[in-house]
Amino acid sequence: MPIFVSLVTLTSQGVEELTKTVDRAQDYWKKIEEAGGVVREHLWVMGDTYDAVVIFETPDAETAHRLSLQVASLGNTHVVTMRAFDAGSMREIVKLLT
Numbered sequence: 001m002p003i004f005v006s007l008v009t010l011t012s013q014g015v016e017e018l019t020k021t022v023d024r025a026q027d028y029w030k031k032i033e034e035a036g037g038v039v040r041e042h043l044w045v046m047g048d049t050y051d052a053v054v055i056f057e058t059p060d061a062e063t064a065h066r067l068s069l070q071v072a073s074l075g076n077t078h079v080v081t082m083r084a085f086d087a088g089s090m091r092e093i094v095k096l097l098t
Contacts, residue, residue, distance in 0.1 A: 001037065001057040003084040004064045008052035014076035025052070028071050032056050035063050051077075055084070 029039045037058035044052045058064040068081040
């Protein structure tokens with residue numbers, strides 16, 4: 001399955017409800033699984049720009065996009081989601097360059 005990385009920033013609403021952040025994350029994981037995907041990792045991070053990083057797989061890009069829009073529409077986060085490639089996939093992509 002394709003791999004995706006979401007960079008998550010809490011909104012002021014998300015910060016106000018910070019004590020619920022793990023529960024909200026678990027709800028998101030459940031939605032990913034219900035869509036046929038899997039969460040590889042969900043990490044909360046320190047820094048100026050992002051508050052969490054989620055690495056997950058879904059059957060296709062449309063599913064990943066829908067899930068990212070769903071979670072962002074709740075108003076607790078801003079989400080940037082990118083397609084990612086593991087070493088095996090990247091090796092295959094690079095082979096096509098030659």
